[in-house]
Amino acid sequence: MIADGVEESLNLDYKAAGAFAKQTQKREEIQKDVSAFANSAGGTIIYGIKEHSSQDRKHLPERVDPIARDQFSKEWLEQIISGIQPRIQGVVIHPVQLDSSTNDCCYVVEVPQSETVHQALTGNTTGATTSRTGSCRTTK
Secondary structure, eight states: OTTTTOOOBTTEEEEOGGGOOSSHHHHHHHHHHHHHHHHTTOEEEEETEEEOOSGGGTTSEEEEOOEETTTSOHHHHHHHHTTEESOOTTOEEEEEEOTTOTTEEEEEEEEOOOSSOOEEOOSSOTTOOEEEETTEEEEO
16 A cells, blocks of 8 residues: 555545554544544545655555554454444454564554444534545534
8 A cells, every 4th residue: 555655535544653542632533533434435544554744745655653552452442433422333443463563563444334423422522423525534
């Protein structure tokens, strides 16, 4: 994906390792990202891929940005995603071990399109729903 320059789209999003943190705000962002996919066409979020920061290459993958599996396990991610209401059925998380270390991984999260509107239960946006248009997330 990186070598081929596969650009983000309505159905594909890259997130750097910094998207994972123990702070409430980061957990809420994960919920918003996943619910946005379910509320639109569904798709794939890859945690552990950094996008280019330059405006002319925005939405293109720059490099692998490893996630420490001992700090952020698949079960940790499942627990955060399970906080979306109503619960999204059919979300699949694939941990991908990296060659750099047995502790380094990326998480590929497959989110199905849903017939139900889902929302992240956050302190700041209770009652708001999130969806995707193009490669952007919008909150209503």
